[in-house]
Amino acid sequence: MREVDRLQLDEAVPGHQGLALHVGPYPYADLDALYERVGPRALFLLLDCIEDPQNLGTLLRTADAVEVAGVVIPEHRAAAVTPAVSNASAGAVEHLAVARVPNLVRAMEQLREAGTWIIGLEDVPEAQAYDEVDWHGPLAIVVGSEGRGMRRLVRERCDLLVRLPIAGHTGSLNAAVAGSIALYHAWRIRERELQPDEQR
Numbered sequence: 001m002r003e004v005d006r007l008q009l010d011e012a013v014p015g016h017q018g019l020a021l022h023v024g025p026y027p028y029a030d031l032d033a034l035y036e037r038v039g040p041r042a043l044f045l046l047l048d049c050i051e052d053p054q055n056l057g058t059l060l061r062t063a064d065a066v067e068v069a070g071v072v073i074p075e076h077r078a079a080a081v082t083p084a085v086s087n088a089s090a091g092a093v094e095h096l097a098v099a100r101v102p103n104l105v106r107a108m109e110q111l112r113e114a115g116t117w118i119i120g121l122e123d124v125p126e127a128q129a130y131d132e133v134d135w136h137g138p139l140a141i142v143v144g145s146e147g148r149g150m151r152r153l154v155r156e157r158c159d160l161l162v163r164l165p166i167a168g169h170t171g172s173l174n175a176a177v178a179g180s181i182a183l184y185h186a187w188r189i190r191e192r193e194l195q196p197d198e199q200r
Helices: 006-012 031-035 053-065 083-088 104-113 152-156 175-194
Strands: 043-047 070-074 098-101 117-121 139-143 160-163
Touching: 031 070, 031 098, 031 104, 043 053, 043 104, 043 175, 053 070, 053 083, 053 175, 070 104, 098 104, 104 117, 104 139, 104 152, 117 175, 139 175
Parallel strands: 043 070, 043 139, 070 098, 117 139, 117 160
Antiparallel strands: none
């Protein structure tokens, strides 16, 4: 522990709250360890090239809130877990198993082989409304990138596509908002299965 003048801290860490800590790189989880978490109620989050650290942090915060078993992100063309992401997640990233993989499609295939149903979140004509889908069993929800959505090969590897019906003038939701809604909806549906007498 070393005390320094506040001006030194201001210069070294803009926006600090009175302290700074130097830590090593984020400890990503091993993908094989995530497969071992596949079970009857396992819920996974797969992110296809989310580039904005704020969006990644928001999704990770939601993932922790709904007890996601693991998160998978690509190594390329996607935000990594950085201090900015950790800050945006309100520290939730420290409680999650996040795997960073060279090939997201291969990770999807391996999760499917382990018994996981892959649901892609995409606003396309063939997608089903999110409230008309069976959200039970081991699931992985795939959220595409900001603006472009899921890449073609990723979309084609999904077992099912779902969409969030919206009104208004923008025509779409932010990737982090849409992903968070889908995650929370899936979690609530599954929680009600365990608590059948719970009132809405």
